[in-house]
Amino acid sequence: MNLSSDPDRSGQPECSSRHGGRHKATSGVHFTVSVVLPAGGTGERTGLVTPKQFYMFLNRPLISYTIQAFERLSWIQHIVVVVAEESIALTRDIVQRFQHTKVRVVSGGATRHRSIFNGVQALDPGESAATPDVVIIHDAVRPFVEEDFLLEIAMAAKENGASGAIRPLVSTVIATTSEGYLDHSLERGKYRASEMPQGFLYGVIHQAYQKCSEFDFDFGTECLHLALQHTGTRAKLIEGPPTLWKVTYKRDLAAAESIIKETLCRSACVTSDGSKRARELGRCLQKVMASLDMELDVLPEPIGDASRLSKEWNFIKLFVNGSGLSEVEETVKALEAANRALLHPVVVVWVRLDTSDGMSVSETGAGHLPLMELASAAKLQNILLYGIHFLLSEEDAGFSEGSVKRLAELTYTLIHDRNALLAGQMLCA
Amino acid sequence: MNLSSDPDRSGQPECSSRHGGRHKATSGVHFTVSVVLPAGGTGERTGLVTPKQFYMFLNRPLISYTIQAFERLSWIQHIVVVVAEESIALTRDIVQRFQHTKVRVVSGGATRHRSIFNGVQALDPGESAATPDVVIIHDAVRPFVEEDFLLEIAMAAKENGASGAIRPLVSTVIATTSEGYLDHSLERGKYRASEMPQGFLYGVIHQAYQKCSEFDFDFGTECLHLALQHTGTRAKLIEGPPTLWKVTYKRDLAAAESIIKETLCRSACVTSDGSKRARELGRCLQKVMASLDMELDVLPEPIGDASRLSKEWNFIKLFVNGSGLSEVEETVKALEAANRALLHPVVVVWVRLDTSDGMSVSETGAGHLPLMELASAAKLQNILLYGIHFLLSEEDAGFSEGSVKRLAELTYTLIHDRNALLAGQMLCA
Incomplete structure (x- = not known):
């Protein structure tokens, strides 16, 4: 497990020649892991015309940094990137231009959950081959995920069926009345922010989506919740580093760029x-x-x-x-x-x-x-x-x-x- | 209310010659407003030695930007900056060097609530003068607050006794079991993140702190909650812009600097x-x-x-x-x-x-x-x-x-x- 986890020292995706083998276990991960990266966001919150996953940092789109964070790990097999229909050509161009080798680009659905389910289904190669043991779901706009933490998530998913990153709440969470007044505030210590990545046994996430309702598909936001509700799997929660944050607002673009520059x-x-x-x-x-x-x-x-x-x-x-x-x-x-x-x-x-x-x-x-x-x-x-x-x-x-x-x-x-x-x-x- | 609210066009603090008068109301605010800025943070989360309120942006500490955001408004009377004992000299130097004229620096308490209460008490000048009608409480590490929004907060506080900024939740909030597993996730639409600024009638915030327990002083985080609990005042909640965010992590320093540079x-x-x-x-x-x-x-x-x-x-x-x-x-x-x-x-x-x-x-x-x-x-x-x-x-x-x-x-x-x-x-x- 001591592969270099620094994306910025590896000139080429480290694992381009190794990812074919199952159970080669150069890293000690004795099960197969693949990734689904939903990247269908429209970037409304950044206030920019370009969706944030395609925003350029030092001549490279954000999504390529995120892909690279997974691709360099020998124990990651495949990466399914799920994008809106109109972004498929652009995404394929990016994959080709930056020579990503583990990536498959598929078209998303109308909501986040429909997109993730498309990605999960794309990992099922049919009768001739096996599905991965564990699926990691991550956001295309969280480029700074490190190997150690991904390993923790994958291991916990293998063991518990599901796992997810959490962070302490930065602000107090409050409930509002319908008229816009304070109803009550939550005790901060009892709650956490649910972040990405999350990990699932393939069977758990697949079953959760097969059983869930149209309402869940359209309005649900939390995969861990679906796994609990439809498969009875209680996710293990693991506190992640602050760098897991999601590039959401315009200011986050400057923050992400500064992190990349510092690393280089x-x-x-x-x-x-x-x-x-x-x-x-x-x-x-x-x-x-x-x-x-x-x-x-x-x-x-x-x-x-x-x-x-x-x-x-x-x-x-x-x-x-x-x-x-x-x-x-x-x-x-x-x-x-x-x-x-x-x-x-x-x-x-x-x-x-x-x-x-x-x-x-x-x-x-x-x-x-x-x-x-x-x-x-x-x-x-x-x-x-x-x-x-x-x-x-x-x-x-x-x-x-x-x-x-x-x-x-x-x-x-x-x-x-x-x-x-x-x-x-x-x-x- | 059409004073320039752009901090970066006003060479000098705009209001240095006007702030003495009560009810001068050049801006249409017919009541007195003062500000408490707790600035006692230690900056642990940024990973920097310098507490983030003293971090330099283009040759000026963050706290001076926040002070300036209030000082330029003619309808703001006084700004009480509450800092740790050991930062008082430094803060006074900053106030002098950047020629802030409305500021009083006072020493904080052991917790955030004790510090804010010290600041509120410092706004009571004794028998010879009057306390402000409304107190705005803000964080020293949220420098980008604009006049329009401050006016909304002040007006709502005057009318309702208390008011506060809220933002939609970026992440799903989840409750964890004591063993670190998912218990349940909250329905995102029903909750909000409580942010700053908050506004209070002087009597409401003063009474809330006088009545609250030692436990509240030590472990409470939410002023709006104290106002509700101890004075029965139900705060009006107002959705603020994303720029209200709190400079918390190291990456936020780069984000803040980029916003300042863009403005200039x-x-x-x-x-x-x-x-x-x-x-x-x-x-x-x-x-x-x-x-x-x-x-x-x-x-x-x-x-x-x-x-x-x-x-x-x-x-x-x-x-x-x-x-x-x-x-x-x-x-x-x-x-x-x-x-x-x-x-x-x-x-x-x-x-x-x-x-x-x-x-x-x-x-x-x-x-x-x-x-x-x-x-x-x-x-x-x-x-x-x-x-x-x-x-x-x-x-x-x-x-x-x-x-x-x-x-x-x-x-x-x-x-x-x-x-x-x-x-x-x-x-x-």
Whole structure:
């Protein structure tokens, strides 16, 4: 169960080659698990035209992040995404474009329950194969679910027939009179908010839906309730982390984006031109960046980052008194060849250290146009290239704390923000 | 009641000179209203060291935004901020630094109810003066409350004795068994989340607290419930907008910041050097920026923005084939003199349009060092200055759509992001 559960370190869906086998149990899950992701929302509450599951975060729709959160787990077999009829083509495009391999897209019903039931039925492959032991139901707009918690939900569903995530209530819940006055307030400690994911034995969720009424299908909101009512299965409730929250309002889009950005900027790979001075700068930078919570892996060689291509989202390339743009270009080409930026934009920061004292300011512009051109081409491959001209006076030969801090902060903000509109800019530190 | 309710357009707290008078009723509120803001939270749920009410957004702590949301309203008399003993000095510093004039800082109790009661008691000035008719209780960590809604709450409290904001439930609420299994789920339509603000006649909230038990003080969470229980006052419930939400988790900090930034980037004032070409660029820019939802006010004169200093948060200054940095400096000095950036950072974007065909790239660096110096000084006054070198070839004399779009997007991202780390940079469009 110690597979990497960090979606943002795995360049490709981790499990694309493994998901076919039943009971291969690389993870210790000795039963089969598949997923139903209802994604039929219209996004009314965000106040946006695009339904929130299709809203773009760093060039990728939210739903692809959620799919990825499941797809990377070897013990998840299939993911059925249930969307409105009119979104099927769009969803299939997304699945293809981001190379999702475990996904089947099916059409939803008029209500949430009808959609989920369609998804559950789609997991029944007919006589020639078996249905999964456990079905996890999750929302397409809750992208940050982690492996540990999914395992807990799956295990509890296997054992109890049903399981679900809960969270403490943030607000007091009150009952209102029909005239809009306070009737009574609930004792907060006795109640919980029911969240997603939920897990069910296939038979339990299938039977619950087969037995439930048209009224349940149209107005019911809680799958756990249907399982209790129609199959007598009492769900095990498990408290989940706050990151399980549902992207509901426009502000949640900013919150989700900030979480994705935070995850991508925790580390970077630094290469230098091999000179003593560049290596020294690398070490100084490493110290300051650590205080900004970014871990730098400083390599001695100019193109020593080849082996890091499959792991890192961020590259910093240091050059002293020379261009180095051709080495930057090599890195960009290697990233492109590895299809590295398929899931997240990769950042490359080209730092030109200039110690020629009294160098005319006009020199700072050199290299800008070629950088702009290279960055424009790289951007098409989701690689964001920025330049920093790090200008030091002779007196500052020892890298003063202030100057390295300026460089570090500028580098940090470029890597953290991943602002595509600034790609190709040559900044000054 | 048509006072501007947009916190982000009022440079200074709007009401600093008006708040003394009772019943002045510039707004049609014919009774007195004061506010209690409990701000004693420890921020455990955000996962941050700083309690969330003191977390900085664009150089200003969250609590100052919330204070400002009330202070700008002429019909609000006093604001009592209740903080933990150890935060009193910090809070007083904030009040002084951001020139809040209606605020009194008092020490809180061990629980939320004890703190609110302290705040309510602090509104009783003794025999020589009168207590307010209505008390509004709000959270320090809900900064986006608008005048219209506050008026509704105040009016309903005056009429009914108590009133409170509600929101629909986002998740189903469920009751759990003592072993952690589902007991039953509540019918979502019958319940609401109780939010803030709440309003009370002074007598009602004062009496409720005087009569309530030690248990209520220690474990009660709902003021409306205490009013019902101890004074028989049935609160009127009013559905509020989603922006009333409480900054609770770390992700909410990003959400709050994005809302503040969105509010600040809706418009900008453009001045040109008076040349035909610059005026033409201003008009082109205006069209493209409108598609990005930013309204540009294009003035014909180079320093015609003096009258806009008190209204705008963003300034764009266009210069053709010349520096213009001294005019930019004048604008910065005028903003400083007006103390314009007290509440929000002001952005100044200096655009140098260059049409000298075949100009050497080395030229693009000119003006960078003086810009950097000016920007460093301006940043200390919360003014963020950026430069854009807009390089056009002769063939592009007519401002092609693509080139203006590039300039517009770059300008937009600088204004929207308000990234202080990028101040002083000279970008290329």
